[in-house]
Amino acid sequence: MMSRIVYSFLQTSLIIACAPLFVGFIKMLKCWLQNRSAPSVFQRYRDLRKLFHKQTIIAHHASWIFRFAPYLIFSITVLIASAIPLIISPSKTIGFTDVILIAGLFGLSRFFLALAALDIGTSFGGMGASREMTVATLAEPALMIAFFSLAMMASSTRLDVITTYLSAHSLWFNPSMLFVAIAFAMIAVAETGRIPVDNPATHLELTMIHEAMILEYSGRHLALIEWAAQIKLLIYITLFANLFLPFPLINQLSLSAMGLNGGIVIMKLLLLAFVLVLAETHLAKLRLFRVPLLLNMAFLLCLLGLLMHVITN
């Protein structure tokens, strides 16, 4: 038990520390695929370091919500990261692993980000907040249904129990899981602000969603928000890798099992990064009012998955 707590703690630190690396890797892969010369894998760390050393500037009538939000958002993301099974399924005592709670915590961080965006009173902030909440409105019910299907299979809403269940029963080829997996991928894309829902590399204010909200942030505040966004991406990809792909985690605490798990997870993450990059290179960003179609499809796929589970059991 004690060792599981220690390992969970280490694993959380690993997720937080490696998130910029993973995003840097995606960027590098994308450049290679598009025949551009790529920045180093460690570029994101350099960006963060630069932002941490820059002066923080704040608009004149920003209230405490604007100043406070980055710390809260970063902490919430760290808290969620502590519940994510990367190499081992985390201990309940360190991570709050309830899936409904995880959705709720993401909601809390989104709530404060949207409030911070509205705080300055520029149009961009309002636009970003409005769009972010709209996309969330469509993605969140689908995410909940995806979690519900998993929870009903494992008859538990605890992520650690679900992971253990999946490692005991290899279910990835189950039709219900297949539907939910496709839908989960769409939801993850929408929630982490990637193409085709949002373009993280855009410089046009009018097409931004996430970037429009954080337009007023600078220096350390911006660094914390960017880092939190990177952790969020890694969280979603890890969840997808460990819940829906074949070769689930081996539920043992021995070093060899953890080594094997680590190797498999790294392979899966590289594979998923490649798939993400491929999709981002081939797809164009959707018009805002096309996004509902995509996310409604995700919702219906989740519902089909759930229906299939109900029928077959």
Next chain:
Amino acid sequence: MALRLATLSIAIIFLSGLLPLCFSYAYQKLFSRLNAGLLILGSLCALAAGCLALLNTAPDYSLTIPLSFLPMLSLQLKLDALSGYFFFIVGLVSFAVAIYLPAYIQSIPHKKYLLFFTAVFISGMLLVLLANNAFIFLFAWELMSLSSYFLVAHEHEHETNRQAAFIYLLMAQMSGIFILISFGLLAKWSGSLNFNSFAHLHLSSAWTSVIFLLGLWGFGTKAGLVPLHAWLPKAHPVAPSPISALMSGVMLKIAVYGFIRLSFYFLTIGNLWTLGGVVLFIGTISALIGVLYAIMQHDVKCLLAYHSVENIGIIFIGLGLSLIFQATNHSLLATLGLLAALYHCLNHALFKSLLFLGAGSVIQQTHEHDLEQMGGLIHKMPRTAFYFLIGCLSISALPPFNGFVSEWLTFQTALQSSLLANGLLRILIPLAAAILALTGILAATCFVKTYGMIFLGKARSVPMHTAHEAPLTMRFSMVLLASCCLFFGLFPSFTLAHLNAIAKQSIGYALPAFGNWLWLTPISIQQTAYSGLGIFIVLLFITSLVYFWWHPRQYKSVSPWDCGFGGLTERTQYTGTAFAMPIRRIFQAFWKITEAKERRPSLRQPHQTQSVHYTLHTDDWAWEWFYKPWRSGMKIASQSIAKWQSGHLRLYLTYMFITLIILLWLVS
């Protein structure tokens, strides 16, 4: 003891209402202080009585006082765990409102009538909870309805207020009639008006369904279930804010209480799961429609009123689940659903009255209801802004506040639907849970909009610049409610353990364990575990760590990014309507939207546009589809009856003659 305290609280509150009627100029100050003091004391007595009744494990307190002037009837009162719990809710909210009221009504005309009817209203609500007899219940119910009618019509100088109050009265009376019929049928089968004889009646399934549906209609009208909700967004905005807090936070709960009393205590549902299904369906629809209409509102109190529809929907989802599981013999899950609904009653009472009181403080300072005219108040009213934020977080069901716990419990109940044998229910219940999730995120969107428009950004109109912080007493009641919101979010196991007595009485099953003070594990530790306190502490810890490590030691204050063009004013901010526009476009079938753009040409050069006028109305389909057909039906019916009423005496004599002949024919 508890019952005596309860009757005492009713008497004190009623007395406090009589005092202002004796207001004279000489003793005005004395009387108003005495009135406020008595109201506070009475609410505290109610609170204490509720706590005692909940803590009590002995049989219920009951009391019968014979009324000598009415030979058939006596004043039968009873305080059991359920009524004790609602007593607690009424007492708590009334306490906060009683502290808030004196500072608020400074600026209100005819305050003595307001105080009188408020006292009658609160004592009426408490008497409903105490009634152990259909007659007393209905008497108290009408007392509550009529006094609240006068409260809604308080500022009757405006035509719209009178109209809203009239609609409210009409709907309240309709609800009363349905409850009357439902109780009348129960009295017919049990042979007595006493609630003890109603308890757990075994009726045929047809009669059970009829009584159940009549009760659902009656109590649902008062609670504001879709499509019977239309009075709610009309009546709440026109009443003074503390009264809205009482009506929305407490009066709707009294209707829920009545429904629980009827469906869990009086009727034996047996295996009629369809009844639970109906409740679940209506609850889900109410939750969704309520929040969608709320998003489109720009009057802050109207918006909050629609949110009441949403939250009542969530409560009825819990009740529906409980009824379904009860009918399919899953006692544990039925208990869980009931507890989720009961918990949400308390939570909604707390955060909704907090939000109404917060909105009241803002309105008192700025005399503005319209979100599009507000903005930037976080700088003028920082404390009110903070308490209002807690209300927003709670109502949006975000952890670790109380709204999340009750929705989480509802989700947990819904997720157990795989235990059911019925395939239809097994898929429809998770669907209802998904709609509940949608409701939650829509509520969050709505409150980002509300909070952003009222408190954040720049001031959009002149009165915002002159606003000041609310007075101390008003802030105190907001602090009280806000800390309750946090407390009931952090210590759910503690609260649920006390609610178990209600489940024990109504379903006959109490949850064996809830976990400990830290972890809430309603089903089993393997299935789920939630710790509000844990999350709060850990989040607080990490946030302060991150803050002390990384917060920049100095800031530079600059003007916001304007793309290099300059000229950002309060008019260039995003408006509430613009914020909700994507939602409006995606869910457009839910509203009756009338949108018009009018271009006004310049007088000198007609081809140039001088100004563009944009009007947008999002109206409630319920009026179109439900009320207007009713109204025209009533009109046609009354017109056809009017033809018979010529006013000539000989015609009426002929009617009497024909009636007598028919009666004679029937008798012989």
